[in-house]
Amino acid sequence: MISRRDFLRTGGAAASLLGLSRAVEIRPDPSFVRTRPPQSADVNIGVIGYGPRGREITSTLSRVPGAHVAAICDSYAPMLRRAQRDVPDAARYEDYHQVLDDAEIQAVVVATPTHMHRQIVVDALEASKNVYCEAPMASSVDDARAMAVAAQAVSDSQIFQVGHTYRSNPQHRSVFQFIRSGAIGSPAMGRAQWHARQSWRRTSPNADRVRALNWRLDPELSIGLVGEMGIHQMDVAYWVLGALPTKVIGFGQIMAWNDGREVPDTVQAVFEFPSGMHMMFDATLASSFDDAYEAYYGTDSTILFRDRGKAWMFKEVDAPMLGWEVYARKDKFYKETGIALLANATQLDAQNQDPTEDDPNVETPLWYALNEFMDNHEFGPYLPAADYQRGLEAAVIAIVANDAILQGTSLAIDPALYTLG
């Protein structure tokens, strides 16, 4: 029996002639990634916040050249016990001030709940630490601006990078050039989605801890799905399109998790850009169908990002030939899997995978972002791709969009909010 992959490998040309697939995978130029000189000393990093995201960052840092996680801070004892198991040689602190007082620590990563970022970041910059702050940078415009002002004031001597990881991702940078050079023709519209089947709720045996953990479901603290998830996609959108949105219309509903929550589990927003182009975004916790992606529709082709940085182009039949697409790998869409009425279908699929099929050297967007942060220690300080200005802009987009969603209305985005003046 011939597998789907074998078929694609051997029959790719025929498949494209038959019109089964016109998707062309776009790969980055490896020269985007710099190499650190091997002799340079490791940077001692303090990770503040050791929840799932802090753990992912710590784990990724273990593979980033030049990074040494020297301290971990969390206010909840069980998280510090995890830290002890994961990074036994790192100092453990309950209070972030202890990290800032530790003279050995040169840089901090802030991975706490969003509403706690402001105080920690401002204090860390004041304590002369370099800062990598998770995105969204803040959940209020006041907080975002205060952080941006603090970062701007020390930008000559200190690094402040926001966790908009796609800005550091070679794949996104490559496709960015591609779109900007006109390969999709005239841009017509954009569309992004983030779909998952999960409650967004967290739990603990400790009642205070339950309250603290569920900040994403607290209407006073949360900027909702568009803020916590969509912000990464909207960040790419306004980067790729080269303009900030001027208006947003939003809707939000509780459709699946009617458990007393007030934060919508399903949202839609439409963003207007100065060119007149519109970008649609929707997110839901009710359905995981088709996961997350962004698509940019142009008159010559559509470009699709998905799977954390992979990208494909779908050409119109009358679009000009680019030349190289004849030799590029073609993938059949959609790859979303429904219920397969086959025994062991998932097992067979996995075993048919060729481990070398994708570019084996590709790293996650988080790795590239943290690598850029470490490079900045070596070669900088310079303004990172996701600097305080980009962090502020993305936060403003997300915060106003969340307001529009909660009010079910259209809101203009005051351009003054985007600038520090």
Added chain:
Amino acid sequence: MHTVKMALEAMATRFELVLMGSDAPSLRAAGEEALAEIAHMEARLSFYRPTSEVSRINRAAASGPVRVSACTFRLLQRAAAITESTGGAFDITVAPLMKCWGFVRGRGHWPARDALQQARSVVGMQHVVLNEPNRSVAFLRDGLSIDLGGIGKGYAIDEAASILKECGVNRALLHGGTSSVFALGAPPDEKGWRVAVPLTRSQADGVCLPQAVVTLNDEALSVSAVWGKAFQNDGIVYGHVIDPRSGMPVAGAELAAVVHPSAADADALATALMVMGTDERSRALQNFGTLRFLVTRATGPVVAHGIDIRARVPIEAPC
């Protein structure tokens, strides 16, 4: 008392989770976090994903040390310790032999002599250096590769179970592909979760009766079995379990089941028990105290310790 059931497709199989407790939204939240941990583990440990830490090790560790995450390093150390305590019957470097015998993508075949010799030369944990201070992995030979398939699922289940405990869940059952099970606490008014170990073949009337029912409480059960992935040569059936030391598939091995507080250890020990002969098993088991286990082979009696076996029935048709 509420019961919440959840599932996840990962590691080329289906994980299922049953949670019991007083608050359904909390149970679900705990389950989501536990299943997310399994998905994270797959991203790190997958032999097939080019971006996994295991793939990175396999590509680069022969050229120099590869740094890995604490989590992956812990598992590699655990695997190395089990290799040592089982006299090499369990070994995560067995992949070249599996490939050579045609068990990676097929039902298996007799390999060419040269190919077998070549594969044997690149199998063995003695060729893998684990450097604790900087948590790096290096291969002493080209061609080595690590496949955590025999222990990774159990490890993911252990990590998921520890998250459930941290979340305050004290009654749950979690399994991956029905071959690795972890029971947290017990259902109300029960001593534990009752899990059946199937017969490898059915009775004449086609009815599959379990050959044992194991009660688990804060314990894992792992079952290793040939399940049809086997071929015949000169009338002997060779299953997909290979003895890493001889390079040969284990003839006649049918099923091994192990109960252990850790699902990772249970997984690895079940594989090791499939490989070991009777005498070797007796010697090795001294390293494991009062291990509860069960082993069946195509011929000979069922060997069990700490697990009740029902009367075995005549075997006629495949299950």
